Amino acid sequence: MKIAFNQATTLKSSTLYDDLRFCEANGYDFIEIRIDKLKEYLIDHTVEELKQFFRHSHIKPLSFNAIEFFTFQPDTTFNLMKEDVRIVESVGKEIGCDLVVVVPTFDIGDVTWSKIKEETKTRLHEFLTLTEASNFRFALEFVGYPHCSINTLDGAYEIVKEVSNNRVGLVVDCFHLYAMNSNLALLNEISKEQIFLFHIDDAEDIPAGVIRDHQRVWPGDGVIDLERIIKLVQATGFDGPASIELFRPEYWELEPEECIKQGKAKTEFVLKTLQIKVKN
Template structure:
């Protein structure tokens, strides 16, 4: 199991350049590159600079995070999604990053579950076709908030299954899985090849529907029972990668190096109970 770093964990106090240097120092295998951090990086650096870094270091790019609010968009908003998709596909071609996380829209109004499903399938189908020439995969990330249009593992998995494209899969995030009470049985029945990205995190002990990103804590230090999730992933045969992703403002106040170091240590400690996460030489 390779260990990745998601830049949300240092969102407010770091840059892509700093994250890369420190993640390399602490032995991360992979990084999820945030779209906003990438655009910021390119103001003073080139794509070739980024390519060179990855070529000359151990850490590699795994996914771009994220195209947000992809369904139920107006014409201008949806065009921006497609423009950003093309931008990321073109960058990914150069730096060899072939996955993009896509996030459903919040507060969509009084649409039924079937209408949400239909719209999500339509959008994913179209975006996936645009990604095909670049050999890029799209990973749908359900968000465990009551007001997100796609907010459980089962709902998201049903959508990507019905899209039925090789380049469309799902993000499994432990926080989102716990936050809206996703069912372990749905994960047990999932095809591991459809799990494109695995985010690990933990959270405070709040009821279903009340949790928000700022309630996240380090893996193993919160209320989520991570063991059944990790055990199930091992049983179904998933062992590609795990990415530490927190949005906790408290940790944005820390020194960036401390955050990246603690993220690696806590992830190894928890995931190492089920998977080999030893740093490869």
């Protein structure tokens, strides 16, 4: 299993330019590029510079992260999100990245599950139509908070099945599985083709339904049963990387390179302890 870095882990302390250099220096295989960080990068740099970096580096782009809260939005807001999709589709074509994460909306009130499914599928189909020429892909990420409209693996998987398009798949995130007690056994039913991204992280010993992003910790430093999750994911045949994604303010206070270095060391240790081969 290769290792990727998600820029949320250095969200408040670094830039895309620096994260690329530090991830390359510390032997990462992939990076998930935050869309806000990409836009900042393009103020002083060009897409061609980014393309040349990846052309001459070991590290490669894994995804763009993320189009957030794309459901239950007024058309004017959603049209701006479509513009962001066009941007990452265009940049992705140049740098060899065909995947963007999409995150459902929070705090939608008393809306039925049928309506949530209908809305989510409608908006996903709009994204698919927009990117039909490029076959750009969309990874639906459920968020394990009670007030997120899609907060379990069960719900996200149901929608992906109903969309039934090979350009729409799942983000499987260890924290979000834990945070709302998702049914891990469901991973036995999911095919490798339906898992587009795997996020590795851990969590403090805070109850499901109460825990939040800032209580994520390095893989192996918390209470999540990473062994069970990783082995279930691998049993599907999924052979993608484990991408480190944390939103912990304490880690944002570290020097970016130290944070990136620690993340790699912690993740490698966990994978090797579980006798999962770390690919180079």
